[in-house]
Amino acid sequence: MxxxxxxxxxxxxxxxxxxxxxxxxxxxxxxxxxxxxxxxxxxxxxxxxxxxxxxxxxxxxxxxxxxxxxxxxxxxxxxxxxxxxxFPFRCLGVPITSKRLTKAECDILVDRMVKRIMSWSSRHLSYAARITLVNAVLMSLHTYWAQIFLLPKCVLHRIIQVCMAFLWEGKVVLSRAPLVAWDWIAQKHDLLWIKWIHNVYLRESDWWEYQTPTNASWVWRCICKVKEVFRFAYNNNNWLNGNKNYSIKEGYHWLQGPQEEVPWHYWVWNSANIPKHSFIAWLVALGKLKTRIVLAKAGICQTTMVVV
Known part of the structure; x- marks a missing residue:
C-alpha cells in the first residue's frame, strides 16, 4: 500500500x-x-x-x-x-487529543485511583502495606499516563493528595495534617518517539542551540523550556562544569537542589530490614511516631518528647 x-x-x-x-x-x-x-x-x-x-x-x-x-x-x-x-477519543484507557490535556480530561485517572483506594479502605493495612500499594498500583497508573502526556499541575497536586491521604489514613481524603511532609519527587534511539522528535523537530540540530518553532506542540514547548533552564545554568557554570554530557538522573538531582543527608539513612532504608520495620524506624528517626503521645494521654509517661 x-x-x-x-x-x-x-x-x-x-x-x-x-x-x-x-x-x-x-x-x-x-x-x-x-x-x-x-x-x-x-x-x-x-x-x-x-x-x-x-x-x-x-x-x-x-x-x-x-x-x-x-x-x-x-x-x-x-x-x-x-x-x-x-477529539478526544480513548485508546488503551487514555484520551487522545491534538490539544493540551485539560483537568476534566484527566479526571478519569484520579477516579481510577480513588476507586482502588475505596476497595482497600475497609482493610486494616500497615504503613508498609500502604506504601507497597501506592508504589505498585497507584503510581503505576500515574506513570502510565505520565509516559504519554505532560499532566497539568493541578492534576499532579490532586494525585499527591490522594496518595498522601491513603498512606497516612487509609482514606481518599486527609482529615488532618500528615506526620511527614510529602515532597515529590529515555534515551533509546530506537524508540519511535525519539525518532519522531529527531525527524520532525530537531533534524540534526544541536540540542543546546535548538530554537523551538512557534508551531510546535504544547508538550514539545514544555520540554524545550526545561532545556533552556539547563542551558542557562550551563552557560553560567552552575551545572555540568563545562561537560555537555549529562543524564536525566543528574539533571533531576540538580533541579532538586542540595538535599540534607541524614546519618541514619543506611540503617533505616536497607534491603535487610522488613519494610514495616523500616517505615516505623523512619518515623522514629524523624520524631513523628505517636507512641509516646498515646502513652502520655494514658498517664503511663510524663513527657511526649522523643529522644533520637
Whole structure:
C-alpha cells in the first residue's frame, strides 16, 4: 500500500514512512486526508479481513479528519462505511487529543485511583502495606499516563493528595495534617518517539542551540523550556562544569537542589530490614511516631518528647 504512488502519507509521518500504529487489539491508520489515500487504507483493511477473518467493527471504528473539506469528508465516509470521530477519543484507557490535556480530561485517572483506594479502605493495612500499594498500583497508573502526556499541575497536586491521604489514613481524603511532609519527587534511539522528535523537530540540530518553532506542540514547548533552564545554568557554570554530557538522573538531582543527608539513612532504608520495620524506624528517626503521645494521654509517661 505505502509503495503505491497514489498513496500519500500524513505530513508528519512521511519522513519515517509511518502508516499505522498497533497496540494490543487497537489499530490506528494514518494517511493524507485525500480520497485515494483513504480508499487504499480501507481496501487494505478488507484484504486483511479476507485473509485473517479479523474484521474491523464498524461500531468501534471511526475516521478523524484534520483540515479536510466537508465535501471530501462526506465522500470518504460514504465509501468507507465508517462514522466520523471527534477529539478526544480513548485508546488503551487514555484520551487522545491534538490539544493540551485539560483537568476534566484527566479526571478519569484520579477516579481510577480513588476507586482502588475505596476497595482497600475497609482493610486494616500497615504503613508498609500502604506504601507497597501506592508504589505498585497507584503510581503505576500515574506513570502510565505520565509516559504519554505532560499532566497539568493541578492534576499532579490532586494525585499527591490522594496518595498522601491513603498512606497516612487509609482514606481518599486527609482529615488532618500528615506526620511527614510529602515532597515529590529515555534515551533509546530506537524508540519511535525519539525518532519522531529527531525527524520532525530537531533534524540534526544541536540540542543546546535548538530554537523551538512557534508551531510546535504544547508538550514539545514544555520540554524545550526545561532545556533552556539547563542551558542557562550551563552557560553560567552552575551545572555540568563545562561537560555537555549529562543524564536525566543528574539533571533531576540538580533541579532538586542540595538535599540534607541524614546519618541514619543506611540503617533505616536497607534491603535487610522488613519494610514495616523500616517505615516505623523512619518515623522514629524523624520524631513523628505517636507512641509516646498515646502513652502520655494514658498517664503511663510524663513527657511526649522523643529522644533520637
Amino acid at each position: 505505502s509503495h503505491r504512488e497514489e498513496f500519500k502519507f500524513h505530513h508528519k509521518c512521511e519522513q519515517l514512512k509511518i502508516h499505522h500504529l498497533i497496540f494490543a487489539d487497537d489499530l490506528m491508520l494514518f494517511s493524507k486526508g485525500d480520497f485515494k489515500s483513504v480508499v487504499l487504507l480501507v481496501r487494505t483493511l478488507k484484504a486483511f479481513a479476507e485473509a485473517s477473518g479479523l474484521e474491523a467493527s464498524p461500531d468501534k471504528t471511526a475516521i478523524y479528519f484534520g483540515s479536510v473539506t466537508e465535501d471530501e469528508q462526506s465522500r470518504i465516509l460514504r465509501v468507507s462505511g465508517y462514522k466520523k470521530g471527534s
